[in-house]
Structure formats: structure tokens, C-alpha cells
Amino acid sequence: MISPYLATLLRFLFLATALGAGTVLLYRLLRRCQAGEDTAAGYAFLLPWLLGAVVFSLVPMLLSLGLSFTRYNVLASPDWIGWEHYARILSGDPIFLTVASNTALFALFAVVLGIVSSLAAAMLMSLDMRGMGIFRAVVYLPSVIPAVSTALLWRWIFAPNGLVNALLAFFNISGPEWFDNPDWVIPAFVIMSLQGACGNNMVIFLARIRAVDVQIHEAAALDGAGLWARFRHITLPQISPVIFYHLVTGLIGSLMIFTQPMFIQTPGRSGLFYVPYIYQTGWEQGAMGYACALSWILFIALMLLTMLLLVTSRKWVHYESQDALMITQGRVLQPGRARRSLWLAGVVLFSAVMLLPIVWMVSTSLKSQPQLRQVLGTARGPMEHFVDFPLHPENYADAWSALPFGRFVWNSVFIAVLAIGGELLSASLAAYGFARFNLRGRRWLFGLLLATLMIPPVVMMVPIFLIWTRLGLVGTFDPLVLASLLGGGGLYVFIFHQFFKTLPQELEEAARIDGASHARIFFRIILPQSLPVMMVVFLISFQAHWNDFLGPLLYLDRQEQYTMTLGLRYFQANYLGQELRWHWLMAITTVMALPTVVIFLLTQRTFFTRGRR
């Protein structure tokens, strides 16, 4: 019998080949049908993403729209009830108003503060100096921690006499009860989200800041422009596409906050957010029709907000390709000696703040079960147990041997490698199609791209699962990797798109005049220039697959197929008579974070400088 790994790999290659050939055939067919060059080439580049968007996004979205007009409990057939759910939501559901206001408040602060803090971090970390790579890795580290571990860590950090309150007490400030006080729940979630978002956002900002032309800064400085004036008039306009990207994705991400609130209990409904409410309603209470209606209201709100951002972006987002950028090759303006010391102090302080939860995570992984009982039993995370001696490094070996983690690692790597490869290729193709070709229907298709990001995945799980069941591929690795060849979701296309829009077009035009094909231009000119964004997408995609829980849970049936994240959950879940093994959970979380950090350290030089010309 053929190995399940080989079978998936072969299907992946067959699909990639069929899509590659199909792309060329579509281009030639459209040209033969008298379609314009832009339309033919554009649709050819978009083909893989478009197929994925229709099958795995549009169809499930329309199904969920249909279900929103029915009474549907997932297990039985739906019954048509018309607008009843919408009427109830908008007129008589008090929980809806609570969760909507909680979520809006959270999103407002999380997005604004998230952009400001990650931009500040990126500015700080843009300095060229020995050892800066380590500081960048430290700031990046929290974003690679699985959500379940993050939630647990922050529950302890925000405990009444936890880490944060202990630090406040140092300054004679009596800290609040955070997650136990309804007034402080949202601020606590906002702070928690900042730490997670900062790393990823900083990387994208940094890649762009490092490309800002130093010569303009130098010229402005000679003309007497101060630091703030240069930041406002030179840096900000040049990084505006990245700010726009963070605004859109941050808004979508924060309005759809899900995993962390699921693991943190708060008084009443003070910590109940929109998507967890949808999940609770649809999956726990069996009212999936109502959950779908809630999702579509969120979708409409997100669409309106995104359109508003798109319309206003024309006034402040600058996509002009600047050839001068190519000259800088990652050189950045260096501050004077006095400012450099101050700058360095800021870097160290920022890194220390970001590192604290990580130290707590490692310290927990080195505690024994009785030591951990004291931590949990005293008041959920007291400072006196920050580091307990003796340390117990054997936890790592014990946790590793409790389950076949060697096999789990192999499975995670197998899935991540194929999926990332597929996503990098198909998302960059689609983004190029959007960024460079003035094809017919582009606006609508770009709208579809953004729309695929705006419907909560919790209501699309069943339709997508049905598709994979019909294909007979549930129980194999295929559902976790094949869709990556079809664009892999809109986020990566959006990131590539924002980057391609800033690339100069002169080289492509010259190559076209010399007779180069679109494919040759894409692979020989565009991709080599896109190493920074390729690495950014690589890192985000690696994190997503490495830490994915739901996909493997739903599609893999046998333990020998399980991934690291599924293995990790064996230590988190509360089962009969079993004491929770937080120390093992943190040990495996630490091990899981290592590969991403090593990749980051090894590759950061690539994405903080521009690619080959």
C-alpha cells in the first residue's frame, strides 16, 4: 500500500501540474477568443486563486447565507424561516448588543495601538548594530506562541497578584483584577493582543522601513528638517501601503478575535466577543442558522468599514513605485552617538517587556507538578513562584516521551512544507495578476478577495468539510495542503499585492519590449525582487500551519497522523481524574516556538534588505 505521505505528495504534484498547464491554456484560449492582453494574462495569473476562492470561499459563504434564513442545528436538515433570525438579532437579542459593543471597543484600541506599537518597535529595531537580530527575534517571539498557551500565560500574568500587578506594586500602584473585573477585561485583552500582534506586524513594517530611501532623509536633514518632520513627510508616506494593510487586516483580525477569549473566563459577558458568541450559538447551542445570520451581519459591517478605508486610502496611501528605493539596498539612516545610546536603551526596554511572558513560559516548563500546584492554588500566578528551584529540565523529556511527538513533528513539517510552497506560489501569482493587469472585473474580484477574509470561519467549517468528504479525502493530509495551491486564502494574496504595487514597472516594460513572456517576467524579474515579502509570507504561513489546531482536528482521524498542536492539546484538555499538565504544555510550546525563531534568525537578513535587481 502506498504511504499516506507519498499519496498526498503525488496528488499535490498532480494538482500543481494541472494548474500550471491550465493557466497557460486559459491564457491562450482567452487570446484566441479576442480577449485583451491584460484580461487574458490577468485571468491566467488569477486562475488558481479564483478556483480556490469559488470552491472554498464563495460556495461556503453562499451556503452560510442560505442557512442564515433557516433553523439549522448542524445535525438535521434546515427549515426555512425567512428573516426571523435577522429580525431577532436587530430588535431583541440583548447579548448581540453586548458582544457587538465589546468587540467594537476592543477592535478600536487593538488596531490603533497595535499599529502604533508595532511601528514604534519597527523604528526601534531598524537600527543597524551588532546583536540587533537577537532583539528583533525577541520581539518577534511572542507571535509564534500557540494561542492556547498565550491565553494561559496571560491569565497568570493578569492574575490579581500576578506579574503585571507585581510590577505595578513596585511603583506603589495597586493593580486592578484585570480578567476578574468587568471594567478591566477589555483593556486586558487589548494589552494581550498587542504583544501577539507586535511581532508579525513589526516584521512587515521593518521590511518596508528598511527600504525607505536614506538619501531623501539625508537631503531633508541638510535642509534643516527635524526627526519628526522627516518621519511624517518621508517615512510615513513611503510606508503607507503597509499601514493600510495593517489597518485592513488588523480590523478584520480584531473584530474576529476568537481563540484567546475561548480560554479565559471573565465575569458575566464582559469578555464575550462576537465570533466566540457565534461559535457558542452555532456549535455549543446548536443554533447554526442564527450563528450564520450573526456572521452575515458582521460581514456587512466589515465590508462597509473596509470600503470606507479603501475610499479614504486614495488620499493617504502612496503606491508610486520609487526606483530610488532600489539603490538603498537596505541601508538605513543612522542616528548620532548620543541618540544611538538612547535608541539602544529603548530597544532593550521594549525587548525586555516582550520577553517577560516568554520567561514565564520557560519558567513554568521547568516547574514540577507540586511546584505548579502552589502557583495555581495560591492565587493563579503569584510573583514568589516566578522561578522555582530546583529546576526540572526533565519535564522536556517527560512531555516528549508521553506521546509520539517525533511522529507529530514529522507530520507538522510535512504539512507546513507543502502548504507553504503552494501558498507562496499561488498567492504571488494571484497578487501579480491583481497588481499588474487591468483585467475586466478586477474590482469585483478584488472585492471577492477581501470578502473571503471577512466571514468567520466557524460558520464555513461544515460546508468546507462536506466538500472534502465528497472528494473522499477526509482522513488524509490532503485537505490541509491541497487548498494551498488554490491561493491559500486571501491574506497572503493581499500581502503580496500591497508589495507588488510598490515595485517599479520599468524593468517589466523593458522586458516586454524584448519579447519576454508574462511568466518569464514574473519568475525572472518579479520574484527575485520579492524576497522580502516572500520571507514575510513564509513566516506568517509557517506559523499558521505549525500552530493550526482546527484543521488537523477536523480532517485527521488517526493519532499517527496528528500534528504537534494536536499533541499539545492532550496536555491542556481537562479529562476525568487527570491533573492538568501545564508544565508539559509549556515545555512543548517552548520546543514548538524554536523552529520559527531559528528560521527568523537565519533569514531576517533576507527580508530586511531588498532583493536582487
Added chain:
Amino acid sequence: MRRSTWVYLGLFLTAGGLLAWSISTAGPESSRDGKRIFRFACWGAAKEIAELRSRVLDPINAASDRYFIELTPAPDDYRRKLTTMIAGRSAPDFFYLSQEDIASFAPQGVLLDLTDAVEQSNDPVLDLSDYYPGPLGPCRWNGRIWALPWIAQPVILYCNVDLFEQADVPLPDDDWRWEDFVRAGQKLTRDTNSDGRIDIWGFAQNQWPPVEIWIRQNGARLIDPQTHRLGLQDRRVLEAMNFKADLIHKYRIAPPLSRVGQATNALFRAGRCAMFMGGASDDLDRLEGLEVRAFVLPAGPDGTRATFAWSAGLAISASVQDEALALEAWQKLLAGIQRWKIPAPRRSLASLLEQIEPRKAPSADVIRQAMESMYAPTSLVNYARFDNLFWKEIEEPLLRDPSARAGPLAKRAAPALREALE
């Protein structure tokens, strides 16, 4: 057409054809080596799954030449996985179902009706008279049987012997009632270092243990099992709910919710709480460094005994193939689990509790005694919604706010709760 177009077309058709062929051969097997494969979905911790495999499944699979039971364990979020599998028409053949879920799943036609098979069988594992009535109740819906329980875990009282001795409080006896429990709790709750803060608590609670324990001990029911009428106007129900809150606010033997957090038994495990109500198969009576003894729960003011039983059933999917063979395999599986997991929901097996799990021998008599008075929650189609509303609208505010009382909260929440019951 250009020659290269033909090449691309050939490539497209070949790759597409191979893909289609490969997909048609993928997917779960229905048989292996001539044996039909039944998929069995379950939850469990790593060690539990390993034990289930070695102690239950391996012997069954080795003994049968007609079927093979393949395990589909969910490390977490079991309900979502199971629901998606059923909705996606790839339901496992056998699966665990928590007692609250049986009444939700049965009306949807996704469970195999086991009534005839149970009635016609002489197998002891299907002898309903051997089952405790508490855990068997949720397996029935509309007069039919949709699953049989594989576990029945009554709540018992774990006591830290050292803390009782330090406070000079005698350990509980069979005559303990609410007032004895409160009196002992008040003596056990101490500020040991005189810093003005409590260091040792008499008891710890949050949503756990369920408030219905107190309600039943007070001789009432939250929901009438026959009519599904809500008992929130019953004085005894409100008294019991207030009693649970008074343990925190009036008698001060249990810490406020913000101190307990989500890890309800953490205080007990850390030796900072003298009494804890936990499941019979919890490992609280063999904690390293602590001497712990188990007792039955205190009785209500009039001596009524009642304890909550957490139970789960083993069900068969309505879409199972080869029903007769599936029933045979299910019986073996059920019997195997009941002889591995404690406490089994059958009287004949309860007497073997020490043999099945020797580490539970010191608590075995208490567990058996508790099993005689255990109840299961009333079967409701919308149990999850009701439970969530009850906690958020009544119980949590009652436990958090010292000035809150059950009566006004119940009055305000009653319409929404009644709607959930319909």
C-alpha cells in the same frame, strides 16, 4: 493550434486524470484483511487513550475475525469534531456522547435506536436492571434507548485530613447535614499567619459543583423531568441557590470567584482548601504529600441525600453499515470499557471496583454509597443553551455579588430560561 498548446493540453489532461484516479483510491478504508472496519470516536488524555487501546481495543480486535475497531481520538474540542463529522456525512460508527448531548442528538436522527437490540439480548451488558437509574436516564429519549452509559461518576467529598486535624475538626460522618458542613467549614477557614488574609479555606466552588446538588438535597428539582417545568418559583430551589452563594458571602468558608478562577480544584491540590467536592474517579485521594479521605456529600436539612453523577454514553451512528455486526462489536466495546473505566454504571461491576482499579480501594465503599443516591441532569434538547443562560443570568451574579439574592435574579431570567426549555 501551436504545438506547445498540444503539449500543455496533454500535460493538463494527464495530471488531471492522475489526480482524479488518485483521489478515487483515497479516503478511509471500509475493510482490511477481510475484516469490516468500525471507527470509534472518543475523547481522553494521552495515557487514557493508550490504555483504551491496549486494555480494551487490542483484545477485542485480536479476538474477532470479522471486524476491527479503529480509534479516532480527539485530544480536545471533541463535540465540534463529532458534530462536523456527522454533518459532513462521515460519522464515526461508535462514539462517546456526554450525557447532556444524548437528548440533543437523538431527535436529529443521527443515533441508532438500540431499544430492540437491548430488549432482545441476554447479554449482561445489555441488562438494564443492572444499571443505576441515574446515568441510564439521559440515555432514554422519547421512550427509546439511544446509548448505554460506560461510566457513572458520582460527586464525593474529598477532605484534607491534616487540615482537619490542625483545626481540631472531626472528619465528616454519615450524619453530616448542611449545618455541620458549614460549621466545620468555618472552623477550617483560617488566617494562619495573622496577616489579615485567609490562607486556608474550608471549601472551594465556582460553577462546580453544580447548584442542582444543593437543590436536590433540599428536596426540590430545578426542572421537572416529566413536564420540563422550571422550578424557579419553588421556595426550596431558591433557598438552595442562596445557600450556595452564602458559602462565599455569609459563612465565608469558600473564597470569592476571583480567587478560585477556572482551576476549581487547584486550591485543594495545593493544600490550601480543606474540603472539595470532586468526581469519584478523580485522583484527589492520592495526591502526593497530602493525606486525603473521601466521604459522601452532606445531606440536606431534612436528611435528603443526592449527588450529581457525571456520565457518558456509547452510541452507534444511524448511518452505520452492517448493523448486526456493528451491534455485536458495540456490545464488546461497551463491556470492555465498563471493565476498564471506573466507576462502571452497573451494580454488578460496582462491587468489583477495587479489582478494576486497586488504587481506588480506600474510597470504594464511599463511591458505592454515593452511587445509590446519584442523579443525572434532566434530559433537554437545548441543555447547553439552558445551562449557559442559567449560569450567566442567575448563578454567576449570585456568586459574585454579595447583595444579590436568588429570587429577583430568577424572576428576571425566567422568561429566557423558559424559552430555552421549549
